[in-house]
Amino acid sequence: MKDILILAIETSCDETSMAIVKNGKTVIKEITNSQADEFATIGGVVPEMASRMHLDNILYVYEELFNDIDLTIDEMDYIAVTYGPGLIGSLMVGVNFANTLAFIHNKQIIPVNHMQGHIYSAFIENEVTFPHLSLIVSGGHTDIVLLKDHNEIKHLGYTLDDAIGECYDKIAKILGYGYPGGPIIDNLAKEGNNVIKMPVPMNNKELLFSFSGLKSHCFNYVNQAKMKNLEVNAADFACSFQNTAVDLVFSKLDMAIAANKPSTVSVVGGVSANSEVRKRAVERDMIIPSMKLTTDNASMIGCVAYYMIEKNIFCEFAKCKPNIEVEDIWTN
Ligand code: KG4
Numbered sequence: 001m002k003d004i005l006i007l008a009i010e011t012s013c014d015e016t017s018m019a020i021v022k023n024g025k026t027v028i029k030e031i032t033n034s035q036a037d038e039f040a041t042i043g044g045v046v047p048e049m050a051s052r053m054h055l056d057n058i059l060y061v062y063e064e065l066f067n068d069i070d071l072t073i074d075e076m077d078y079i080a081v082t083y084g085p086g087l088i089g090s091l092m093v094g095v096n097f098a099n100t101l102a103f104i105h106n107k108q109i110i111p112v113n114h115m116q117g118h119i120y121s122a123f124i125e126n127e128v129t130f131p132h133l134s135l136i137v138s139g140g141h142t143d144i145v146l147l148k149d150h151n152e153i154k155h156l157g158y159t160l161d162d163a164i165g166e167c168y169d170k171i172a173k174i175l176g177y178g179y180p181g182g183p184i185i186d187n188l189a190k191e192g193n194n195v196i197k198m199p200v201p202m203n204n205k206e207l208l209f210s211f212s213g214l215k216s217h218c219f220n221y222v223n224q225a226k227m228k229n230l231e232v233n234a235a236d237f238a239c240s241f242q243n244t245a246v247d248l249v250f251s252k253l254d255m256a257i258a259a260n261k262p263s264t265v266s267v268v269g270g271v272s273a274n275s276e277v278r279k280r281a282v283e284r285d286m287i288i289p290s291m292k293l294t295t296d297n298a299s300m301i302g303c304v305a306y307y308m309i310e311k312n313i314f315c316e317f318a319k320c321k322p323n324i325e326v327e328d329i330w331t332n
């Protein structure tokens with residue numbers, strides 16, 4: 001069978017990423033330019049700045065991708081691009097770039113759902129069998145998703161308010177640290193002990209998450225300490241928060257496993273880079289992508305696109321849909 005080469009483009013948040021993926025499995029090359037350093041001192045992603053930086057970077061990322069390799073754009077079978085969910089200005093840069101390339105080089109576009117990209121990041125390095133259960137933990141999402149087959153997706157659990165990664169970022173900010181807060185809290189937690197009692201949110205039998213109560217509790221704890229001139233032990237605080245948050249996501253994941261009896265389970269998304277999350281996933285024999293595939297990247301978009309080919313999901317001109325759900329697929 002002929003190899004299928006896909007040029008994949010991802011610009012949904014603050015990473016400008018492009019990759020060439022062969023047959024949904026082999027990443028021939030990926031170039032990712034992260035804006036995280038620019039936002040480190042600001043305390044979070046500023047959407048308007050992110051879209052301008054994508055615009056500045058995208059052509060360089062494209063040129064670098066095809067530099068020094070024996071392939072040209074004309075040899076690509078399809079162009080895949082993230083069309084949602086994400087920041088509208090950021091998505092528009094990638095989608096417009098894909099539309100222009102497709103027009104000039106006479107290619108078809110495969111529009112890809114970013115959340116499905118995270119799910120499929122587990123498929124690149126592993127043999128995934130169905131039914132497959134995926135826990136997506138990122139800056140924008142905390143979801144439990146069941147895949148009965150490729151792209152046959154059932155959304156089982158979601159958050160009612162903040163996502164877990166967003167909560168990590170806000171807790172770091174309360175403590176006076178920069179963005180992204182996840183890796184900072186993760187490192188602090190390694191030095192501390194789980195000794196500060198925190199409320200367990202959504203401690204019930206439903207597959208729903210909530211992180212705003214835990215975030216408010218952390219906020220009040222630090223403010224009250226400040227008012228009383230008491231010092232917060234940041235390492236113990238980080239360790240206690242991390243254990244509460246990670247306990248919650250794994251307790252819900254265990255419930256979903258008991259109810260659905262999947263053949264394989266994965267934990268994906270930016271927060272799957274967390275050391276405690278990785279430890280627990282490995283202890284439970286779950287699939288966890290290598291570190292480079294946890295954060296936003298175009299390789300995972302190229303992987304989903306490959307499985308979309310058999311579903312005939314193509315277009316000549318993609319549009320951004322910033323508010324789509326994890327189970328949504330492109331319709332013309
Ligand atoms: O998947 P991702 O790159 O972007 C979104 O689609 O949201 O996830 C970014 C999130 C941020 O909230 C960041 O703080 C978090 O992943 N993160 C971590 C760690 N590394 C990144 N959270 C906890 N521990 C980490 N080591």
Ligand code: ZN
Nearest residue numbers: 118138295296
């Ligand atoms: Zn993401």
